[in-house]
Amino acid sequence: MTTFVSRASWGARAPGNVSGNITPQNGGVTVHYVGSGNVARPDHSQCAAQVRGIQNGHMDGNGWADIAYTYLVCVHDYVFHGRGPNVRTASNGTNSGNQNWYGVCALIGAADTVPAGLIAGIKSAISNLRDVGNAANGINGHRNHLATACPGDRLYALVQDGSLNPGGGGGTPGAPAWPGVVFRYPPVTRHSSVGTWQQRMVDRGWSLTVDSEYGPASKEVCLAFQREKGLAADGEVGPDTWAAAWTAPITRVEALTRQTLAAR
Ligand SMILES: [Zn+2]
Ligand SMILES: [Zn+2]
Numbered sequence: 001m002t003t004f005v006s007r008a009s010w011g012a013r014a015p016g017n018v019s020g021n022i023t024p025q026n027g028g029v030t031v032h033y034v035g036s037g038n039v040a041r042p043d044h045s046q047c048a049a050q051v052r053g054i055q056n057g058h059m060d061g062n063g064w065a066d067i068a069y070t071y072l073v074c075v076h077d078y079v080f081h082g083r084g085p086n087v088r089t090a091s092n093g094t095n096s097g098n099q100n101w102y103g104v105c106a107l108i109g110a111a112d113t114v115p116a117g118l119i120a121g122i123k124s125a126i127s128n129l130r131d132v133g134n135a136a137n138g139i140n141g142h143r144n145h146l147a148t149a150c151p152g153d154r155l156y157a158l159v160q161d162g163s164l165n166p167g168g169g170g171g172t173p174g175a176p177a178w179p180g181v182v183f184r185y186p187p188v189t190r191h192s193s194v195g196t197w198q199q200r201m202v203d204r205g206w207s208l209t210v211d212s213e214y215g216p217a218s219k220e221v222c223l224a225f226q227r228e229k230g231l232a233a234d235g236e237v238g239p240d241t242w243a244a245a246w247t248a249p250i251t252r253v254e255a256l257t258r259q260t261l262a263a264r
Contacts, residue, residue, distance in 0.1 A: 005048070005078050010051050011048060015083070027097075027100030027140075027247075028102070028140070031104055031105075031142070032106065033110070035149065036149075038109035040112045044076040055067040065090075068083075069091050070085070073118060073121035073125055077118070077121045079121050082105075086132075089101070092145050096238075101145075101240075108152070183236060185235070188215045207221075
């Protein structure tokens, strides 16, 4: 049974001015670890001090307004309140990542295994963010936003096989794992997962040929979709746009947009 730890309980410092848009209905939750040079604390009495140290590093070392993460989860099935729901994170490495995805950090290092208590805590954190933080069903890893080892191979394997999904079962609900390839044009991006995305957009009602080639027609649909969903309109299918194709609700405005495109 997961225990949520309030900021007062772990001795958090008061945050500075945290601002910026937060639209997790377009993404979901990004999983992190604390990485090399760190290890899981064997005794839970040591975990709050570890979280305080991370906050000090982010505020004093990086000059950030607060600890970067939404939640931090220890191997003993405790969830420490970081920035919390409905607050933009600073953990995901890109503007769109910080706007569309929460950040949940596992308090383990590169050499640590992933015990059951940690998995349970992460699932509780994700469930909470869906319940009260308007998070879409996407679950990905820090490495889906930019080149990094985070959240480590062991934890990332669980991101990919659906083990961290609080709904249970295999696979991230709603969205297949991002293929790790950004679709862009020009030149044409050819990849089997382009066809997966094209088929999904056709299923949503967009007019598009499913040929696994990301060319001008795909880019035009992508741009219209991004604008309507409030995503960064760059015409590229990266992790946010990929996830939103499955998790974002199909709106009336979107339907009108695609009719306009089809009429041209
Ligand atoms: Zn990370
Ligand atoms: Zn602990």
